[in-house]
Amino acid sequence: MESTVANKQKLTIVQAVTDGMRTKLTEDERVLVFGEDVGKNGGVFRATDKLQEEFGEARVMDTPLSEAGFVGAAIGMAVNGLIPVVEIQFLGFIYPAYEQIMTHASRLRARTMGHYTVPLVIRAPYGAGVRAPEIHSDSTEAIFTHMPGLKVVCPSSPYDAKGLLIAAIEDPDPVLFLEPMKCYRSSREEVPTGKYVVPIGEANKLQDGEDVTVICWGAMVPVAMKAVKEMDKKGVSCDVIDLRTLYPIDKDAIAESVQKTGRTVIVHEAHGTGGVGNDVLAIINDTSFLYQKAPVERVTGFDAPVPFFGFEDDYLPTAERVMHAIEKVIKF
Amino acid sequence: MESTVANKQKLTIVQAVTDGMRTKLTEDERVLVFGEDVGKNGGVFRATDKLQEEFGEARVMDTPLSEAGFVGAAIGMAVNGLIPVVEIQFLGFIYPAYEQIMTHASRLRARTMGHYTVPLVIRAPYGAGVRAPEIHSDSTEAIFTHMPGLKVVCPSSPYDAKGLLIAAIEDPDPVLFLEPMKCYRSSREEVPTGKYVVPIGEANKLQDGEDVTVICWGAMVPVAMKAVKEMDKKGVSCDVIDLRTLYPIDKDAIAESVQKTGRTVIVHEAHGTGGVGNDVLAIINDTSFLYQKAPVERVTGFDAPVPFFGFEDDYLPTAERVMHAIEKVIKF
Amino acid sequence: MEKQFPIQTWLDGNGNITADDYENSLTEELAKRFYRHMVRIRTFDQKGISLQRQGRIGTYAPFEGQEACQVGSALALEENDWMFPSYRDHGATMTFGHTLLNILLFWNGRNEGCVPPKGKNIFPPGIPIATQLPHAVGAAFAEKKKGTKNAAIVYFGDGATSEGDFHEGLNMASVFDAPVVFFNQNNHYAISVPMDKQMKTKTIAQKALAYDIPGVRIDGNDVFAVYFETLKALEKARNGEGPTLIEAVTWRYGAHTTADDPAKYRNQEESEIRRTQTDPLTRLERFLKNKGWFNETEAVNWQEEASKEVDAAVEEMEQFPAADPADIFNYVFAEPTWILHAQKEQFLQVKKGDPSWNQQ
């Protein structure tokens, strides 16, 4: 498998996702893309745009409206030599498949001592901010990171999206691939054509700073960056970490930064209670207790269901809230 | 509703659960008990023993093997004036109903601004240690505490079991009632006949101490207590908190204790990553940062699927591991 | 199976009666009531699309083409029955008595949209596909338990039949003899996925055989067939004879939602052909004309009334007091937990611009 990073193209996140699938569909016969509306329609977000045309109905296919069924079938396929990449239309519609993921996809390797494995990728757009109807805006990554045997990744940029998706497809274990739908088309970036990999488990330092560590991922990255830029102007310099992988979290990146700054702000869109932010907190507790100069501040979604879109801008963490948190850890 | 606490009887946890249902079935026509095998069979753990005989098939009934279906139906019943108490045979079999709980039971009040409400209790035995086959031993409370609109309780004693169950049935909102199956019959306790309530949201101080705060719940309470008793002999005195309610957690009880001891050990059986222990950690971070004399130690299940019962004693936190953790926070 | 479950029609495309036995049931009063309601909901629907295009509401799910299904079935209900709609069934809910204002608020991202008028048993639209079926079974079961004669109707599409909740709902209803009518609008598509990729069966009605309950296949563009078959099924339900599965064969002319482009996956000419040949409103109009009951002025009046009513509702929606963001926290539990309380306080302070908001 050579790495053909010859050319580059400017792509949005959703285009980079498509390109990642295209790259693996081209390279590996075993890869199969399916889900609701991924065929002719190219997905409701066009993430599979033209893939059926290119690779045929046998490789890119619509399934019945049956998340438990097609994730279950994907497990059977993965065990039997295929590499399914399935699309859940919105993360809020993954719950019918929860049992299949929880009791099978994630456990089959352990149950069979490695005899059967499940190289499966589940893609799902997640998050609020696109004025979608109810239930379409969930950000429930934490109910998956608490599921041993499953990896969870969440890119925030086109480059990472493609590279992480390829890594996910090549991973021998099941990976939940979360796509920040709010950012699907919000920016473009140079993305290499052909294959490259962004390794699962490695965070990305977005900005070096001395005063405060800001930890974020997915759709919260631009929000955090906006706050950080503002704080820069006020003379507060932040170390910004985009986790990229939510399980397993890059412990070293966190420890290194927190041991430098001693002050941490975590930003995520999911409900505070039980959120992945608390796993970050635990890592800080375990690795950097004596370095902490202030309690960690978490800027999160509230412990309320993601509201109707009339309120979603109020529900989502804002740059303002992040700035307040940064100020708070500094003033402590 | 008078409180007839005249007499007492010695009951096990599972008997106290039965007695709680009996009390409410007697008192409130709207209460209905159903699930798989709860009728003639009295439940696979006999938690509904004799209830069908006493209250008839119309009040205590078997359902088809259909967790999504009967939890969904329970939502419809709850909205329409009934108070369903449903049994999930083992917590590991609740996942097919996850969507119904996540997108409906927990959200209906918020979605309808209080117009429709879901006074529903979902009972589920949870946890390892009874040599059950695979998937029967999960302890996945955290995927429910991260679900706004749902309360989660978990008693560790017969008295609490009955009082909390009655509180859950009387609660106007949905409650997940977790029963530590390993402790179902491990001890007896005086339990008042008739009605009384243990309030949801209040932790229970099991022992007063000065040196270390130990926080636990459910089946980990006896394990923690065993360790604490051993440490007592070594001259280490522990403040032991049985959370009893996992959402909403009793913040004040935690803060008060941690601000006294400055050292905390959290014990739970669920996987460490994403476990409810991290919510406790967040509360300590938010309320008691300056009081902390050592990093919090978490003694938890591992980030592996609950293993086959051949390994379950290795998987479960032991008194020995808790003692080590207590020593560690002291020596820090 | 198509032979065993033929599409039942009372009126053919030209508005002629095909079910002679029932001719006496097709009264002028009834026909006009149907017509008026169908005009009303179509007017609303067209407004919904244009409001979305103008950015005055969010994504909108149109039902044009399915008016006979929604009006016929909703008018078959009694006052105290229960209705469990999907996101495409506000034609049915408004016919049953939901307010236009609240329906518009729903599509404008407001929780009020989920609140029915007092005393009206209308559930919020089911968004996760097929999850509303078990709810309807439960609500119907509760009516039975209370000893009333009330029933429930639940709406869902062809795609919804693939979900486990469809199956679990029908099975439980059959076991409990719950007084519920499963009203399927088979519009042949689940977003872009055509029926033959959704299921192998050519009918949905035949799925009733898996539960030993009646399965009825009707022309969903024939409001009479819809009305009388729904009535029959409801009657059965009230009499303790259990649930019925009705498949109303129909078509949506337009997009799945305003976020969808049907040209991506089907030839929209078919919609145009259907519009001229099998439109539910046109068919009823032809019937009225055949009977000599059609009165142009009356029809124009109804259209105008509908437009006025809809316009008024739109105005009401746009005048509606701004949402109070505190509502994010207010209805999660009967009593907010300390966490919600704290989050709300913080939130309101930052909203008010108080810089101390995050200082605990």
Add this chain to the structure above:
Amino acid sequence: MEKQFPIQTWLDGNGNITADDYENSLTEELAKRFYRHMVRIRTFDQKGISLQRQGRIGTYAPFEGQEACQVGSALALEENDWMFPSYRDHGATMTFGHTLLNILLFWNGRNEGCVPPKGKNIFPPGIPIATQLPHAVGAAFAEKKKGTKNAAIVYFGDGATSEGDFHEGLNMASVFDAPVVFFNQNNHYAISVPMDKQMKTKTIAQKALAYDIPGVRIDGNDVFAVYFETLKALEKARNGEGPTLIEAVTWRYGAHTTADDPAKYRNQEESEIRRTQTDPLTRLERFLKNKGWFNETEAVNWQEEASKEVDAAVEEMEQFPAADPADIFNYVFAEPTWILHAQKEQFLQVKKGDPSWNQQ
């Protein structure tokens, strides 16, 4: 529906042939092969119960009474087919080639129990009810995609038909024409819940009508009916004609599992009556005798061989090296994450009694 789906029997209770057309298929060799396998798995099953009673294994799920279902269907498979059993189908898996040792290890709480012999496509027993059905569909689909003639068989009970995964599995298989046989053992009970509380239908086979696939109802205590009908269904699957639902009507004599007391919910006399009248082994023995093929010595030999084989496996199980608790961590991912690595290190140190284990 019971008329449309009659129970097909090849042998009556007295071992007489009722399907004359097939008489030539019922060869001595085949009959004896069935008999021998049924003796073998029954011997295993009885041992399983007694091992549990003696505390030498954990909870055990017996299948006595269902031997014809499991032997007949498993012997119909080809070498490279796939088998997806439930927890009650180790009679089938051992007939298909699973090792007795590993099956015993499964019931003794050991992961090895989920590992089939190399090259044998046997899935671990499905514990969450009905979840294995979609797996079988996927594996079968993969075979089809690879262009092989291999098929899959998946086992499940009457209770399992109520789960959404049953429905989603059958629907998807029908849409994909997946080469899979859905083999239902209708033993009339899901733990304590009798069939009439589980579903309204009197047959399970009729549920095939909801997917336009063949539904076959057979006497599950007649090993010939089971074998030949399964063979036929597999044949169809291999030829690209899609899935079949087989309902094998049977009975479990004993408890649901050794943790269950059937007397709580049913009169166990019925089991005793069935044991004398419709036992699958007795029936086959009667047939062999009717044919003059039964040889007492041979039968005794088979019984002894089976006992020896089972005893040997039990001994092997009890001699089996103690489980390595590090295995808790070893197989979660291909490469353990740092968290697992750290947890394992800590765990092993405490196991070794090193007091510094928790000092990071």
